[in-house]
Amino acid sequence: MAPTPLIATPQLLELLQGLHAQSTTQESSLKWGTLPAQCSDEFDTLMRDKFIALDQDKCELVYHLLRSINAKTVVEAGTSFGVSTIYLALAVAQNLARDGDGQGRVIATEKEPSKASQAQANWARAGSEIEGVIDLRVGDLRDTLTRDLGVVDFVLLDIWTPLALPALKLVQPHLRRGAIIMTDNTLKAGAGYEDLFAYIDAEGSGFRRITLPYEGGLDMIVYQ
Numbered sequence: 042m043a044p045t046p047l048i049a050t051p052q053l054l055e056l057l058q059g060l061h062a063q064s065t066t067q068e069s070s071l072k073w074g075t076l077p078a079q080c081s082d083e084f085d086t087l088m089r090d091k092f093i094a095l096d097q098d099k100c101e102l103v104y105h106l107l108r109s110i111n112a113k114t115v116v117e118a119g120t121s122f123g124v125s126t127i128y129l130a131l132a133v134a135q136n137l138a139r140d141g142d143g144q145g146r147v148i149a150t151e152k153e154p155s156k157a158s159q160a161q162a163n164w165a166r167a168g169s170e171i172e173g174v175i176d177l178r179v180g181d182l183r184d185t186l187t188r189d190l191g192v193v194d195f196v197l198l199d200i201w202t203p204l205a206l207p208a209l210k211l212v213q214p215h216l217r218r219g220a221i222i223m224t225d226n227t228l229k230a231g232a233g234y235e236d237l238f239a240y241i242d243a244e245g246s247g248f249r250r251i252t253l254p255y256e257g258g259l260d261m262i263v264y265q
């Protein structure tokens with residue numbers, strides 16, 4: 042069995058396995074090339090009951106990075122049913138416990154109220170350690186990320202591609218030097234990220250990135 046970086050109870054690991062399995066089953070029935078444009082009403086309607094969770098190996102990498110950089114303030118753009126949020130919250134809670142420091146949170150954002158409710162139910166199953174560090178903001182992230190972010194250590198951009206750059210621009214003034222931003226499906230959905238990557242790759246942007254060889258491509262961006 043492959044090693045996992047997670048420090049978690051068997052119950053939590055089992056919960057995560059089950060959530061990932063549900064997400065994978067749902068996604069396997071989607072025909073991505075034939076879907077309506079991201080951010081259209083039709084697309085949002087179709088996705089209202091879908092997890093579209095970040096793959097398990099990517100979630101584990103994200104958790105590992107958060108433990109490594111001792112991240113305590115994290116922004117998640119796109120929460121859905123809260124699967125990746127569990128990894129973010131576990132890492133933040135463990136970083137806070139390691140330092141004996143009570144200041145920290147995962148700012149989770151979800152536009153669809155029904156998805157946000159399901160996320161809260163999943164976090165309740167994950168336990169109070171997880172629930173206690175999540176600041177859930179329900180609504181359009183272009184509104185909910187305009188206030189009270191603090192100094193941000195890590196951003197998970199797991200959102201429809203047209204929203205990735207607007208989300209990054211809202212968080213950018215709050216990033217600490219060395220902050221990490223992860224973005225999913227950067228090869229598979231590369232056309233959707235053209236504006237984000239033009240911004241990141243521009244001379245003097247303050248960002249550098251590498252595309253990691255995960256399924257569909259996973260970009261790791263560092264704010265220099």
Ligand SMILES: C[S@@+](CC[C@H](N)C(=O)[O-])C[C@H]1O[C@@H](n2cnc3c(N)ncnc32)[C@H](O)[C@@H]1O
Nearest residue numbers: 093094095119120121124125151152181182199
């Ligand atoms: C790819 S899913 C997130 C998956 C989640 N990170 C996980 O791993 O479980 C993207 C989510 O972003 C949400 N979303 C779309 N537009 C949004 C907006 N304008 N503001 C906030 N959330 C939005 C969608 O409803 C969807 O649930």
